[in-house]
Amino acid sequence: MAKDIEISTAEAQFIVGALKERYRLDGRSFDEFREVKIKFGNEYGDVMVEMGETKVHVRISCQVTQPYEDRPFEGLFLISTESTPMAGPQFENGTNTSGDEVLISRIIEKAIRRSGALDVEGLCIVAGSKCWAVRANVHFLNCDGGFIDASCIAVIAGLMHFKKPDITVHGEKVIVHPLDEREPVPLGILHIPICVTFSFFNPQDTEENIKGESNQEIAIIDATLKEELLRDGVLTVTLNKNREVVQVSKAGGLPMDALQLMECCHKAYSIIERITDQIINQIKEDYKEREKYKALLSSENARDAS
């Protein structure tokens, strides 16, 4: 990050003090995930996710290319996350090698790509010579905390929403049918990973945290930007509806009791269940909407023809 947002001591003390009294600035309870708004664009795989003021846009695209030599049966899948000063002036252009940005991109990568959420074998066209390369471009638009959670939802919703053009294979020859010629085909999604991020605050001194038995540490879900700037530690868990832990990342920060971490994972499960259903439903509705529109168009065309 280029420069940090300046926070005064008074503000920091007030926010942590309020947390001790179980208040958050935006009035949410500790375990409350912000409402997730998912909007689809005109194209398949164009998703905007909003959580409070946080906005993330994801665009899924695909093209025909050559597979890796050592993986002839698999297509390519790439997630690229690049931050710009658009999300907030604290982000620098292009150079995302700073700690936070590496962690964000690595966690999204692990949660979705490494966990095999996308069926890459289904992207194979002709073994060893042609395959689809699917690309997810994550655009961070407005940062008010929870980039990982929002991006993860956006990418997976984008993949589920996306449809690639239909193809016909004649031996080595491949014909890609434009979207208006043949109904495009959806990607194979093997599971739906969702991330939930917990932020930890230490209301006592460091000694008590490390040596003490009281376990008074505060854990809140889905922190806003201010809370993120002040937090002592962070945990991101990725789960899917099959009750599988896809990925857990607590890269240092405030030491936390193992049982408390377990509790976090269980809390996260109820949240991911809800969000998974939301994504599935919204995609269904969006498809229905498109169908309606298409039917309208084709009937008009039919009328024109007659």
Next chain:
Amino acid sequence: MQVQTGYLNKVDGSSHYENKSVKVICSVTGPIEPKARQELPTQLALEVTVRPAIGVPTTREITLQDKIRGVISPIICRYKYPRQLCQITLQILESGEEETLFNVKELIGCINSTVFALIDAAIAINSIAVGVSMAVMGDGTFIVDPSNEQLKKSVSTHALVFQLVDGSKVVENVLLLDSFGNFDESTLFEVLEYGEKHALSLAKDFRKTIETKIKKDLFM
């Protein structure tokens, strides 16, 4: 054309611009403290960044940045902010054209959305810039805001930006004309004339959008 200003809240000014199949978000932050290498002793430094909808930025985006800077620089009162920096960041959400072949529509979308974002950020500007994208078809017809199919079949493509003053009714200068394809002198001047007419009528929409924004800001 649909424009929403103040779309993002972590930057000083922003706009969400949508025109036919082009969708662009622009953010402006400034005047802020520049990095030492960006600082200009007498004027405002501009950092223009364009991000494509698909893929990573390439020379294509660098060229877009260069053209946008060329249009925006003369309308900003740059000597009002010496040793300061203004960050202009553009995210293209939908390009509305085949990226490997064209960049007219994106360029115009970027420029128009930047004007709104600059106004939203209250950066001092001496006039407004209004851009129009055009295609000339094989039969000689002019099409404003052409579709991707029309672009592909066109004989020439034109991006025009005019600097408007005095109630946004008077053309002060041609800030940009960027034409590609196959055309001659008379077509070029017809395009300029046609584009100017269209830009002036578009400026009315600009003013309406600005008026709504001001009324909203001042609770009128």
Next chain:
Amino acid sequence: MSRLEIYSPEGLRLDGRRWNELRKFDASINTHAHLSDGSSYLEQGNNKIFTLVKGPREPSQRSQLDQSKATLNVTVNITRFSKFERSKASHKNERRTLEIQTSLVRTFEKNLMLQNYPRTVIDIEIHVLQQDGGLVGSLINGITLACIDAGIAMYDYISGVSVGLYDTVPLLDINSLEENAMSCATLGVVGKTEKLSLLLVEDKIPLDRLENVLAIGIAGAHRIRDLMDQELRRHAQKRIANSSKK
């Protein structure tokens, strides 16, 4: 890849260990006394790592100067010959390496008393000579030892270990063959407590098994803490003996 029997019905693993056994743990400190302010050499199974701590010292760049505490830097050098097959490219700017570095900085930032050394910088350099699974855990152990050798004030030991989950059996301190064959978790445990400073799970583990995995991991980490403690005490005794001779 041929099908290896990761865990035999008799309860033996590839290298003959049982599910709850650690690998050979050989550590020594003060190995590079002239090169650094604190150093350690660690062999955990086939992981061979040496760690150098330089500092607290004056920062070379002004930007690293913090008025209130020391700045901590960690660089991990994974050598190209550290694996069975020599890698073509350097690991230096890989995202994974950057991620490990950031994680280590954040783990030790909370454990070292950095507020005692304002306006200074502490550089930790780690060289991985050979790796065989559970790398991050070993790196944590190496840093803990080297920091103690450097005499940097810290609250407690942090010991790292990784645990795999083979079907329903958790396997402690896994090697690379096991790591590739199953999902695993890496833990960084603070002292003898049950507090985790670091927790990384990179592959799917059933939610209901996670607790089990953490439990065995914590037990293993405590054992490693004891082993490190032993080495430190042995080294200290040696020093006392040397100084009393004079």
Next chain:
Amino acid sequence: MLRLIVPGDKLDIDLTKNVSLGPGVYCDPRTQIIQPVNAGIENIQVGKRGQIVHIDYDSKRYVPAVGDFVVGIITGAFADSYRVSLASFSSPVSLSYMAFPNASKKNRPTLKIGDLVYARVCTAEKELEAEIECVDSTTGQSSGFGLLEGGMVMDVSLKFARNLLFDEKFPLLRLLSQHCKFEIAIGVNGKIWIKTEDTKDTLACYKSILDCAKHPVNEHASILKRNFKALLNAIE
């Protein structure tokens, strides 16, 4: 009459007479043309000394101007001055150790990094670093300037901060006082500091002020009622 001004428009002023330029109007140093540079509502007052013209508009980024009351965060300490931030990422301003009441070489102020101060902008040349002071230079008294202890600070738009500070008819402060006791410092740099007797009230004030900034004046009373009620209920 309210007239919308877009940059490049002609201002309705008589150039043969004296003109004082306010915010949003700029005299180009090269061409010497007086022109509006921000979009907003034209505001011209003709007084004894000539015309005063300014544009009414809202913005977020503060540019220092002499005489402004500001809330700043101390971000650094040097040999003879503090570095103060008036807005994140903006160029810092300086606060001299001598710009405090009863200041002398011996008697140094004791502010720490991260502290909030209420101050007045005393110099603001666009080419130079602006300076602020925590003392009323005419009386030598603190006049309410100086360290702001505890409390909470929030960022609002510049127009809203100006309304709150200068517009006596703006009802928000009066409405707030009906709900709780509070201390407030309003900086025209868009930072508002508020302190009450307990967390709950501060929180309610914080939320109410931020909500009110987004809504017209006539809704303010009900916003306050709602926010204070919500927090009271949360206790039970």
Next chain:
Amino acid sequence: MNYMEAETVEVQPITLQPEVLARISPELSFQRHLSLGFRPSLRGFEEFRDVELEKDSLSRYSTHSDNNVIGSSVVRSGDMFCITKITGGIIEDFEVNADDDFLTKALGENSKNDISRYASVHPVVEVERGRMGACTDEEMTVSQKLYDGVLHSRLIPKKSLAVNPGIRTTDENGEIRVIYPDEQSKEDNILTRDFQSNKKWSYVLYAKIQVFSRTGPVFDLCWNSLIYAIRSVKLPRAFIDERAVDLKMTVRTKGRSATIKETYDILCDPEMCSPLELNEENISFASNYGITDIDFEASLDVDEEDENMEVMEPKTVLIADIDTESEETSIKSIISIIGNERGNLKHVSVIGGGSKVTPDMIKRALLLSKERAKDLSTKI
């Protein structure tokens, strides 16, 4: 205070050498020159620099040389010069539907203008600065503009880049022969039919453009140099080795296996080559023009001698072929034109960052560009 110090000091006007003034205040230097009726380069307002072209001075891909340059040019303009080397590559066409016949059928005969039927070159511009470093923005922008320009002038039809590979056969006597589809006899036809590939290849052209001793904007020089180089491109014939065609590879992963055919490499024939077929009528040349106001206040001799002279109206002039640092920094309104001598335009760019761009100025620039293109086209 010391008396001596308080003594008045006589202020002497400083006289600067022209080249010193040009460094210190390029704008003032520029205006001084203009007010005298010529430019800092001592050229007239509408005077171009002469362009010298060296053709075929670089070796090309052949049996005698091991480089892979298939077209080149060396162009000098004033002090600047520019070396363009075009190299080629062969790639498999992944644009699966971009078959020329297919397009003609799909879009009809009128689709000749359709931009997707044309290709471009991939240029990399390097402006030598005497040191290493990452690409500058200028290099990247010029490269992209060259790419766009060539593409949109519809100069290189994709059809001309299609590879029609021959077959290298070895007969019983061990004699090696390459047969190309367009020159085969009847018996060969039978032979090559089996090898008619399902894959499609095409050439891609890469251009490396190096600019030396940069004194001003480089785009025009690069463009003209690139056009000369494209004109000189000769594409080598390509063939497939008969023996390689049979090559089959079995790949096995995770218990699945598949046979991957057609792993053959395509080879180039160093002896046979044919010139690249261009749309000749679309060859065009670039030139640029600046518009600037002459500021008579900056001139040296107004104040004293011609006190009674009426105040001169600020005059706007057109400057052809921008060069030198002072022109580059002072001129903010620029017209850049790519066109041919018949007034057919391929690209026009106007940037109105400073002085007003009037239709008359554009007309004048277009007229000059025609003359310039005429001059440049004679050099091929």
